Amino acid sequence: MSSQKTERLINLTLALLASKRYLSKAEILRNIPGYEGSPETKERMFERDKDDLRGLGIQIDVNNFDPLFEDEQGYLIKSDSFQFAENEFTKEELLLLTMAANLWHDSAVEIDSQNALLKIQSLSGPVENDMTTTPTLRITEDWQLLVSIFTAVQDKQILEFSYRGKRRQVNPYGLYSSNGFWYLIASEINVIKSFKLVRIEGEVDSIGEKDAFEKPDNFNVGNFLKEESNSVSLVSKLQVRKGAALSLRNKFAVKDLDSEWDLISIPYTNEQELLEMVLWHGTDLKLIEPATLQQLLVANLESYLNG
Template identity: 30%
Template sequence: MSPASASADKTERLLNLILALKSARRPVSKQKIRESLPAYAQASSDEAFDRMFERDKDELREMGIPITTTVIDVLFDDEVGYRIDGSETTLPAISFEPDEVAALALAARAWSTASISGAASAGLRKLRLSGVEIDESVAAGAEPRIRTKEPAFEAVHAAVSALQPITFGYRKNDGELTTRHVQPWALKNWHGRWYLTGFDVDRGDERAFRLSRFEGAVRRKGRAGSYAVPSDHVPEVALEAQLPEPEGTAVVRVRHGRGHTLRRHAQRTTELDERWAEIEVPYRRGTTERDVVALGTHAVAVSPPELVDGVRSALLAVARAHPGSPRAGATGATGATGATGTPRSEAPA
């Protein structure tokens, strides 16, 4: 039996035991429990059943589910019964503040893939049925999206959840198409792109893969639950290791409370006034431009000239792509100035 199958059987057995003891109106004897629950009825001997039942009781108690033991017949004090008091395991009514409800509604709208949006919608539906009023109009002005347009996302997400090895075609930086055999560990949205981290079986080492470079179908290659994710695995660390070597230092001005991605790599930070700070970060062509552009008017590219030119070009491209949009107009004017030069009215000299 595979580890995943054994774990599923144990979970089902514990749930059945909880339901049986919680729904019983009076204490249930051990023999009755064995006869009623298939998992116990299939025990090879009385000793095997006793060991299984004792382990399950201990595990439920460790989970905070109290099992009470009561003498069934006062004339036979060795005949005991078991029961779970419903009042000890029933959660109190859940209540939410208006801002918490709005956050839940906003989170449910963030996912655009079918598999995850279904779970989010089901969660909101359960809240409504329990009496929580969901006013989604509160978040009408925001349109969050966690984009998962990569065709490989669904299959990779399923493999990560099931701990199942996969194989796929992968296009390297130089354009070469390779076949990879990977034990998926985690999915991470990083700098606006989706990445898979995991163990590359052929290379015998941890690797990170950008989903947009997957080619063809993602195929399962092995049993679910056949490996474990290292307890010390941090996706961000693996992704940082994939970054190219910096080409020098970039100077960027950012508003207070903004630019956390840039600030995390800051080598020096100078507070300019109550609204702006100037930071020095490693300059990686393409990556640094993208981080600054993503901040819009909340960041100012100061140097090197390649960074300033790259940010300006990106913002002007956005403005040209949306010529009739008021928001694009702001990007082409104030936004472009804010990201590539000092705005006269806001950023300090």
């Protein structure tokens, strides 16, 4: 890769960042070294350079440069969109940012957390912190998917993806994590639902412009979850073998049934997760209710053994 192009990109960024006014294309091509060849070649180089910088998240603003010639455009990188302001963060905030970046311990996320840390240290120098006693995080979901969805929630951009075999278009309202899984809360045809990220099939596409929708005023993730858990308070009934399934006995009350079994009631929200929990305990746990789930469990076992 030629150093010439890198040098030109740096000089272009610096010029657009240092300028107090919008610079015309002609000024840029005339004053910034590296734009060589015919006028068409120079123009093509400039278009590609702009695309490259924008592709890496640098915001280049465009404005009509000359009121008399409406097709003449001017370019500028606003300092506050490009770099942090002087003294933007207090010492304590810099420490919190350092701790937040240091939490992650996972190859996919580590590069981003290291890059974030470099920027924090470019504001503060080395930060003393008590990270030795803070747990680290390992993220196991698809990191890029989480980033796309987070960004769409932040920018209020419509999302399109496949979920349970159906193509969906949704307005993303929020994100939450529960038992290590991330969920998107979004409105699909005016109904607010939650979508488990690991069950999204393939890529997620952001559609259209930012600020594409308004969230209902009274919406917040906490209330949504409260309403959801109130409306779905399902309880399963199970038999648990005496002296077995210690982790369940530790969490839920058991009743004596006979010399071999005890009875236990366990609340659940997700049928698949209940089935997984029952099967995990093998012949020490028997699902009694709901009967439909017991039938599904038997059908799954038969399909496995006959398949």
